[in-house]
Amino acid sequence: MKIESARVIVTCPGRNFVTLKIETDQGLHGIGDATLNGRELAVASYLTDHVIPCLIGRDAHRIEDLWQFLYKGAYWRRGPVTMAAIAAVDTALWDLKAKALGVPLYQLLGGRSRDGAMVYAHANGRDLAETVDRVGEYLEKGYKAVRAQSGIPGVAGVYGIGKKDGHYEPATKGLPQESIWATEPYLDFTPKLFEALRDKYGMGPHLLHDVHHRLTPIEAARLGKSLEPYRLFWMEDPTPAENQESFRLIRQHTVTPVAVGEVFNTIWDCKDLIEGQLIDYIRASVVHAGGITHLRRIADLAALYGVRTGCHGATDMSPVCMGAALHFALWVPNFGVQEHMAHEPLTDEVFPHAYRFEDGYMHPGETPGHGVEIDETLAAKYPYEPAQLPVARLPDGTLWSW
Numbered sequence: 001m002k003i004e005s006a007r008v009i010v011t012c013p014g015r016n017f018v019t020l021k022i023e024t025d026q027g028l029h030g031i032g033d034a035t036l037n038g039r040e041l042a043v044a045s046y047l048t049d050h051v052i053p054c055l056i057g058r059d060a061h062r063i064e065d066l067w068q069f070l071y072k073g074a075y076w077r078r079g080p081v082t083m084a085a086i087a088a089v090d091t092a093l094w095d096l097k098a099k100a101l102g103v104p105l106y107q108l109l110g111g112r113s114r115d116g117a118m119v120y121a122h123a124n125g126r127d128l129a130e131t132v133d134r135v136g137e138y139l140e141k142g143y144k145a146v147r148a149q150s151g152i153p154g155v156a157g158v159y160g161i162g163k164k165d166g167h168y169e170p171a172t173k174g175l176p177q178e179s180i181w182a183t184e185p186y187l188d189f190t191p192k193l194f195e196a197l198r199d200k201y202g203m204g205p206h207l208l209h210d211v212h213h214r215l216t217p218i219e220a221a222r223l224g225k226s227l228e229p230y231r232l233f234w235m236e237d238p239t240p241a242e243n244q245e246s247f248r249l250i251r252q253h254t255v256t257p258v259a260v261g262e263v264f265n266t267i268w269d270c271k272d273l274i275e276g277q278l279i280d281y282i283r284a285s286v287v288h289a290g291g292i293t294h295l296r297r298i299a300d301l302a303a304l305y306g307v308r309t310g311c312h313g314a315t316d317m318s319p320v321c322m323g324a325a326l327h328f329a330l331w332v333p334n335f336g337v338q339e340h341m342a343h344e345p346l347t348d349e350v351f352p353h354a355y356r357f358e359d360g361y362m363h364p365g366e367t368p369g370h371g372v373e374i375d376e377t378l379a380a381k382y383p384y385e386p387a388q389l390p391v392a393r394l395p396d397g398t399l400w401s402w
């Protein structure tokens with residue numbers, strides 16, 4: 001099965017997505033997500049100008065060889081742009097192989113390890129009471145796991161709070177927005193939020209929280225310790241992960257489980273954290289960590305150390321990534337949870353898909369391939385709109401991690 005053509009489709013049905021479509025001489029096509037929030041066109045150009053010319057005429061069945069070719073052959077290894085481009089090719093090739101064999105993708109990985117993938121929803125409110133209510137709404141919808149983020153009195157730039165209707169979309173049109181972040185009120189407030197949640201909903205539901213890289217290591221340790229009575233499923237990205245020794249410090253102080261990795265691109269970013277058993281969940285995603293081929297390697301390494309998966313699944317990963325992630329989740333033996341932030345209805349229209357939510361779990365469906373398509377005619381109606389992620393500053397103006 002030879003690759004005859006490939007092209008990049010950039011579309012903005014509510015937000016920007018970059019999709020790679022590969023077509024073969026057998027009349028089949030496969031698609032992969034290449035979206036890198038706020039830096040979309042860099043990946044689009046990487047694919048169009050540098051990768052696609054290398055794909056034409058190659059055997060679409062040789063997924064591993066093509067992965068190695070694009071990784072080692074670039075010479076400039078790793079990085080979000082390169083790895084998102086490789087991921088798009090890899091995902092499209094897995095989609096193609098599964099379609100050629102007439103099976104859902106999870107069958108190629110080794111078949112089902114479970115009946116469905118537990119997903120966690122995003123609940124957020126402008127204040128504590130609203131956040132508690134939002135969590136309740138998700139529990140009523142059947143979610144077994146909910147992430148809670150709340151506005152804090154006097155802090156303008158809290159991460160994860162929706163602007164309207166509770167819907168949370170961090171990228172804004174045009175240039176980056178700046179917001180002011182204050183650590184101390186956050187450290188005082190957050191245990192109160194989880195105390196209120198446990199008081200109202202008991203110890204049954206899984207509760208998660210994303211710190212979004214905003215604390216220093218010792219502050220993160222303090223937060224983890226103060227959250228222990230509320231038995232979180234995880235505390236995510238408690239501190240930036242460039243210096244991975246920081247996680248040893250956090251571990252020395254708290255047994256609150258730690259999840260890291262949504263900004264990781266390769267197994268090399270994860271290796272020391274996993275081998276040192278400094279984290280409990282690895283959040284690398286299909287799109288940002290080199291596709292299914294590479295994510296599988298990360299998950300296998302993690303399994304040796306009792307680290308489970310918790311793949312990133314915010315709305316800036318397209319439904320194509322979500323579909324692939326759900327096949328992966330159905331197979332991966334050391335599955336933890338999959339993030340699920342529902343896309344806007346318009347996005348779902350542009351990307352028709354076989355996956356579905358049922359009683360707290362998601363199912364990728366039985367369609368051959370990963371089960372997600374792109375309606376190119378509809379996609380063309382929503383051209384790219386420049387948008388960027390915000391930045392955060394401390395009250396004195398110091399630039400901080402957003």
Ligand SMILES: O=C(O)C(=O)C[C@H](O)[C@H](O)CO
Nearest residue numbers: 037170210212262313314316
């Ligand atoms: O979903 C999460 O856990 C996130 O942290 C979402 C990120 O802010 C988002 O994907 C950035 O593009």
Ligand SMILES: [Mg+2]
Nearest residue numbers: 210236237262
């Ligand atoms: Mg996160």
